[in-house]
Amino acid sequence: MRLDSGDDIIIIVKPAFNHCGRRQHDRFDAHLRDTGELVCGATRQPLFDSARVLLSRGCDPNARISMVWHDKPETEAMTAIIGKAAQIDVMDNRFVRKKAAAPDVQSAAEFVSFA
Numbered sequence: 001m002r003l004d005s006g007d008d009i010i011i012i013v014k015p016a017f018n019h020c021g022r023r024q025h026d027r028f029d030a031h032l033r034d035t036g037e038l039v040c041g042a043t044r045q046p047l048f049d050s051a052r053v054l055l056s057r058g059c060d061p062n063a064r065i066s067m068v069w070h071d072k073p074e075t076e077a078m079t080a081i082i083g084k085a086a087q088i089d090v091m092d093n094r095f096v097r098k099k100a101a102a103p104d105v106q107s108a109a110e111f112v113s114f115a
Contacts, residue, residue: 007063008063008064008065008066009032009054009059009063009064009065009066009082010032010033010034010065010066010067010068010076011030011031011032011033011039011046011047011050011065011066011067011068012030012031012032012033012068012069012070012073013028013029013030013031013046013067013068013069013070013077014028014029014031014069014070015027015028015029016028016029016041016042016043024042026044027042027043027044028042028043028044028046029041029042029043029046030043030046030047030049030050030067033068033073039053039054040053044090045089045090046067047065047067047078047080047085048085048086048088048089048090050065050067051065051080051082051083051085051086052086054082055082055083055086059082060082061081061082061083061086062081062082062083063081063082064079064080064081064082065079065080065081065082065085066078066079067079086098
């Protein structure tokens with residue numbers, strides 16, 4: 001998969017397990033759907049952390065990233081623009097900007113869409 005193409009990038013999210021095979025509570029592994037490559041492991045915010053990793057690998061910041069669950073790969077759980085998603089974190093039950101926001105910037109929740 002070319003990361004500089006305009007194609008949508010889809011990540012498949014699965015529960016994360018430790019080295020003993022035990023499920024890690026509230027942590028997930030994110031894999032690229034096209035290649036199966038692990039993008040980020042044991043994360044609590046797989047869409048946003050995957051966006052940051054893909055952006056650091058040279059992915060187009062205007063490309064769309066979609067997250068699907070491993071047991072429902074046909075249903076998009078969340079979508080966002082990679083450059084915008086890379087700027088967001090989750091604190092408690094809210095989306096917050098990772099970096100200081102400029103006065104004219106929209107709220108972080110407006111960048112993400114839920115299915």
